[in-house]
Amino acid sequence: MLFECRKKVCIIVLELKLEREDLMQDKRYKRRNVEKKMTVGTVIRRILLCVGTALLAVIVTVVSACLVVCYGPGTTIRDTLVLSAKQASATKWIPGLFLSKSAVDSILASGDEVDAEYVSQDEVAGDFSDRWAENPDGLIYEPVNGPTFKGYVLLIKSPSRVKVGLASDDFTRGARIFEVADKYNAAAAINGGEFEDIGGMGDGATPIGLTYSFGKCVWNDGKTRTFVGFDANDKMVVADSMTKEKADSLGIRDCVCFQYGNVLISSSADGNVKINRRNGNLAVSQRTAIGQCADGTVIFIVTDGRSASSLGATYNDIIDILLSYGAVNAVMLDGGSSSSMYYRDWFTKYNVDTSELDTHQKKGLVSKYRAFAEPRNIPTYFIVTKEAE
Numbered sequence: 001m002l003f004e005c006r007k008k009v010c011i012i013v014l015e016l017k018l019e020r021e022d023l024m025q026d027k028r029y030k031r032r033n034v035e036k037k038m039t040v041g042t043v044i045r046r047i048l049l050c051v052g053t054a055l056l057a058v059i060v061t062v063v064s065a066c067l068v069v070c071y072g073p074g075t076t077i078r079d080t081l082v083l084s085a086k087q088a089s090a091t092k093w094i095p096g097l098f099l100s101k102s103a104v105d106s107i108l109a110s111g112d113e114v115d116a117e118y119v120s121q122d123e124v125a126g127d128f129s130d131r132w133a134e135n136p137d138g139l140i141y142e143p144v145n146g147p148t149f150k151g152y153v154l155l156i157k158s159p160s161r162v163k164v165g166l167a168s169d170d171f172t173r174g175a176r177i178f179e180v181a182d183k184y185n186a187a188a189a190i191n192g193g194e195f196e197d198i199g200g201m202g203d204g205a206t207p208i209g210l211t212y213s214f215g216k217c218v219w220n221d222g223k224t225r226t227f228v229g230f231d232a233n234d235k236m237v238v239a240d241s242m243t244k245e246k247a248d249s250l251g252i253r254d255c256v257c258f259q260y261g262n263v264l265i266s267s268s269a270d271g272n273v274k275i276n277r278r279n280g281n282l283a284v285s286q287r288t289a290i291g292q293c294a295d296g297t298v299i300f301i302v303t304d305g306r307s308a309s310s311l312g313a314t315y316n317d318i319i320d321i322l323l324s325y326g327a328v329n330a331v332m333l334d335g336g337s338s339s340s341m342y343y344r345d346w347f348t349k350y351n352v353d354t355s356e357l358d359t360h361q362k363k364g365l366v367s368k369y370r371a372f373a374e375p376r377n378i379p380t381y382f383i384v385t386k387e388a389e
Contacts, residue, residue: 112261117275124273126293126326132157139188139384141346141366144301144321148284149313151303152341152366153325154188156384159234159296164192164213164254165383167205171219174204174377177342178363184383189342190300191288192380193256194225194334203377209257210242211380220244226262228290228331229255236292236329238263256380262332264319265291273328277316284312286339290382291322291330299325300382302341304368333382340375341366 081095131140138157145151156162165184167175174195181189193211195204209225211218227242232251240263247255266274286305292298301321305312315332322330342364347354354362360369369375 113278113280114261114276115279117277119273119275121267121271121273121294121328124323124326124328126295126297128155128157128293128295128297137187137349139343141343141350146313146317148311149303149305149317150310150368151287151301151313151321153321154190154300154341154343154366154384155325156188156298156300157296159230159236159292159298161187161385161387162230162234162254162298163383163385164211164256165189165381166213166218167377167379167381169218171206171379174379176375176377177340177365177381178375180381180383181342181344181364185386186342186383187344187386188300188384189381190290190302191334191338191340191376191378192382194258195379204379205377207256207379210244210247210255211257212247212252212255213380215253217244217247223257224260225257226260226331227255227257228333229253234296236290236298238266238329238331254382256333256382258331258333263330264289264315264332265322265327265330267294267328275319275323277319279316281315284314285335286337287313287318287335288333288339288341289318289322289330290333291325291327293326294328295326297326299327299330300341302339302367305336305339307368310368334378338376338378339367340369 128140132138135157138161140155140157142153142155143150144153163184165180165186167173167180175183177189177191180186192207194208196206196208197204207219208221209223210220210227212229224241227237227239227247229237229242229247229252231237232253237250237252237255240260242252242255242257264276266276268274284305287301287303289301290299291301299322301318303313303318304310318332319330343366344364346352346364346366347357347361358368360375365375
């Protein structure tokens, strides 16, 4: 009897253990299912939440910093950032997010204020006569560097070689600098005048302002712009504005226009040189400029920008470079993403290690263009023909 009771108790205990193990196994199974569901759904949501929180924190930090810059006690940093942002079509809209239109316009106006200086031509005259023998192609290339920029200078001995090259004869499309150089078999080129930027995407087909190419007026929309060109005597002509009638009377053969107020250096008939500095404009950017020395030598200047190695040059930086080479007439051309300099086979002439060059530079681009981007499609370029005419 006792044995039977013990046997029943053992059976009951065994059944309870089995039920307990089944229950634990069922709980483990449910827990694994919950963990799987967390891996697929909850974890993804948590990751997105973390990313969104981090992004929001960055936005709040940036906006707060911008507000401090815009409405803080000092104005120098604010004005510099506004002027720099307005240099590029891709960032022109940013100042309007934090400042009123009147405030932005006031900053732009102050940045355009000219502090003119007058010197004689003898004080800035350049002389390269002892260097042309070493450069039988009539071109001298030199890198130039400043505190915030890397730049490139190309000197052209014969001004008759400098023409305006067109992306297309009917202005139906823009073209990259390599295409235009190949079209004219040019030895060198820089980007030219102002143009309509289609949709702000850096693709321009039509110029703005008076445009001549190889002795022919190819564009005249009547818009007033800074003017730069060459006459029949290969002398550079610069002006705050120009009409077709006056251009024809001056015998202009090649010219482009850029935004108003960009005459950097100008000479008068009495031999005085006017230097138009902007001491209130500290904005840095990629820049392009063209100038001419008293002996006729033409100067191309391009600077890099928007990178850690070269933030960009100021307006006055370009003037200083031009004066150091003896420019007596000069104008700023379209800058920002348009800035580019081409010099055919420059790396061969100057024994440059091509392994250190990027894809664009191996095709003849001297300046450093933005990574992962092609040079812009634009309508006009200043080109240097192969031989002097």
